[in-house]
Amino acid sequence: MPHDHMSPSGHPFRADDDVPLSxxxxxxxxxxxxxxxxxxxxxxxxxxxxxxxxARSPANGAQVVARIWTDPAFRAAMLQDASAATAAMGFDIGPMKLIAVENTDTLHNVVVCTLCSCYPRNLLGLPPDWYKSRAYRSRTVREPRAVLAEFGVTLPDNTEVRVHDSTADMRYIVIPTRPAGTDGWSRDDLARLVTRDSMIGTGRAKSPEGLAGTDRPT
Amino acid sequence: MGMRPVAEFVRVRADMPPGHIRTPAYLRGKVGVIERTLGPFPNPEQLAYRHTGTPLPLHRVRFTMQEIWGPQTETPHDTLEAEIYAHWLDPADAP
Structure with missing residues (x-):
């Protein structure tokens, strides 16, 4: 097997970006x-x-979710008016109009923007490339369970899948279910279980076992 | 905001006009129920051309996958919600 297409570091050479500006x-x-x-x-x-x-990253959204898990009054405020509740928490949400949708044992929410790439950037940072791909945008509304399975999320038939197509003015954040075995955890420890994908709906929050041993609260 | 006391069914208009439209084509002609009403927000179809946007209610409409894709869909009772501007919706009977 010739190795002339590999760099000395063992990675394939990437073609230079020698194309005219669009x-x-x-x-x-x-x-x-x-x-x-x-x-x-x-x-x-x-x-x-x-x-x-x-500087915006999913850590912002994770703080919001951890607070929802631990503060019933904040949870109610988020479900009523997520823009106002996150602004009151100190996040600069600008003109963003936010809706929080909550997963339960019988309901799983997932967010997509079929028309473009609407995304709650103020809470989650820049969207991943796959979120903007035609495949994710077209398939999530047509066969959400197949898409979720590819992300490692398989759901029983009695769990309703609800797709949110972010078609106009609103942005969406999914509130994942709180993992078992986290009673008494601090808000900061809980936030470390909340992944970007769990707030898009293509993942779940990590279980305590999902944290590296040294990261686990004692 | 919040759920309405009585289910209000609506049909998305089946029009295919040119221009900047925020109503996805796959939902045109489909019947759903209003989940909540937001806005009013300026009509994006006018804003896109630098006109003053007429303030319009924005409805979040819930559809079943069966209504959108037919009985051969993956799981018929799964649902989809989308934001549809009021001028794209007509009153409808339950599907």
Missing amino acids: YWQAMEIAVRELLIEKGVTTAAEIASQIDAMD
Whole structure:
């Protein structure tokens, strides 16, 4: 087997990105440079916005879920008006309008945006690439159980699967069920069980055994 | 917000107009029940062309998979919810 297509580190070489800019890439650069030239914004402001976007992560959503698990009044507030409840918790949600949907023993929620890639970025950060793929967007509304099974989530027939197609103004966060064996855990420990996928609905929260031994609360 | 006291069935209009439409094609012509009403929000079909958006109620409509895909679907009693602007919905009888 020849190895000339492998780098010395044993990984395949990746082709250089030697393609012309697309129409929209050229448009973005032109508009950005004009806005800077005309003093509407600065390069530093753009960089700090990118940093702010990158700083958002599923850890924000995990804090919200852990609080829902431990604070019944907050849970009620989240189910009533998730935008107001997360804003009151100190998250800068901007113009986002949020709905929280809660999994139970008989209901499993999963979120998709068939028309584009709507996603609660303020709580979960940037969406994973698969969330924006045609395969996920088209198959999740057509055969959600098959898609969930590929993510490792198999559900009994008596559990209703409810797909939320984020078609217009609202964004969605799934509240996964609280894993067994976590009675008395602190909110921070619980938050470490809450994965990004569990808040999209393509996963479950980790069980205590799912945490590395040293991470497990004693 | 919250559940309405009486189930209100609606049919998504089966139109296929051009333009920026937030009503997925796979739901057009299908009957569902209003889960909750949000908004009013400005009509995105107008906003997309820089017109002033007429404020419209936005309904979250719940459909069964059987209604959307027919009896051969994966699990007929599973459900799907989507946000549909009021001008896309007509009153309907239960499916």
